[in-house]
Amino acid sequence: MIKSVKPLLPILYSFRRCPYAMRARLAIFKSGIEVELREITLKNKPPEMLELSAKGTVPVLQLTDGKVIDESLMIMEWTAEQRPDCDELKNASNCEVRALIKINDFEFKKNLDNYKYSVRFPEKSMQEYRQDGEIFLQRLEDKLVNDYLFGETMSFADLAIFPFVRQFAFVDKAWFDSAPYSRLKAWLARCLASQEFQSIMEKYPEWVVDRNQRITFGGDFK
Numbered sequence: 001m002i003k004s005v006k007p008l009l010p011i012l013y014s015f016r017r018c019p020y021a022m023r024a025r026l027a028i029f030k031s032g033i034e035v036e037l038r039e040i041t042l043k044n045k046p047p048e049m050l051e052l053s054a055k056g057t058v059p060v061l062q063l064t065d066g067k068v069i070d071e072s073l074m075i076m077e078w079t080a081e082q083r084p085d086c087d088e089l090k091n092a093s094n095c096e097v098r099a100l101i102k103i104n105d106f107e108f109k110k111n112l113d114n115y116k117y118s119v120r121f122p123e124k125s126m127q128e129y130r131q132d133g134e135i136f137l138q139r140l141e142d143k144l145v146n147d148y149l150f151g152e153t154m155s156f157a158d159l160a161i162f163p164f165v166r167q168f169a170f171v172d173k174a175w176f177d178s179a180p181y182s183r184l185k186a187w188l189a190r191c192l193a194s195q196e197f198q199s200i201m202e203k204y205p206e207w208v209v210d211r212n213q214r215i216t217f218g219g220d221f222k
Contacts, residue, residue, distance in 0.1 A: 009034055009035055010036070013060040013207075014038070014040070014059050023072050023073075024059040026159045026200055027080070028075070028079055029196050030088045036216055036217075037207075039204040052068045055070060073101065076089075088155055096150075100139075100149070100161065101160045101161060111133035111135075111136070112171075114129040115129040115130050116167070130172075133168055134179075141182075147187070154194065
């Protein structure tokens with residue numbers, strides 16, 4: 001057993017392309033909380049992470065008091081609690097926000113996986129799985145009367161949802177570019193071009209314990 005030591009900074013285990021890890025990094029970036037970032041590969045999960053969370057999924061956040069948070073939405077909620085004056089995180093407990101995120105996490109994510117990995121699920125065609133996912137795309141299209149889901153600025157809901165829409169869009173980018181969701185496509189483009197997304201998608205080397213490497217992330221709260 002690996003002896004767990006309380007860290008000087010919160011430690012975030014992350015995988016760059018995972019949408020759950022993306023939204024945790026986005027919330028941390030917006031909050032300005034400084035963490036130690038440990039970029040992993042899913043084929044080589046470090047035992048230090050597995051000791052903290054046997055699920056073996058990212059993100060995993062170890063706080064300085066030793067507490068472990070291993071659900072992305074809970075990490076986002078934690079950042080909102082630490083920075084209640086951060087505008088982009090203020091509507092975290094809004095009932096409509098939570099309802100939309102719930103649909104994303106439990107309905108759309110399933111449709112996304114079926115669409116992306118349709119060869120594993122021969123019960124339907126790839127196109128049929130895409131149509132299932134389009135129900136949520138249309139919901140977002142109808143919701144986007146402003147630049148973002150809940151107004152003119154990025155909010156908790158945008159941070160939580162757009163990494164999954166990004167993944168859906170890139171399954172067949174040519175189809176998505178021609179799809180009749182003009183407001184959704186503009187919203188996604190804004191999110192992808194944002195400073196938040198550009199910053200959290202910087203590439204880092206894989207964390208390996210005996211290299212004694214320490215990469216910090218965030219910490220720009222004003």
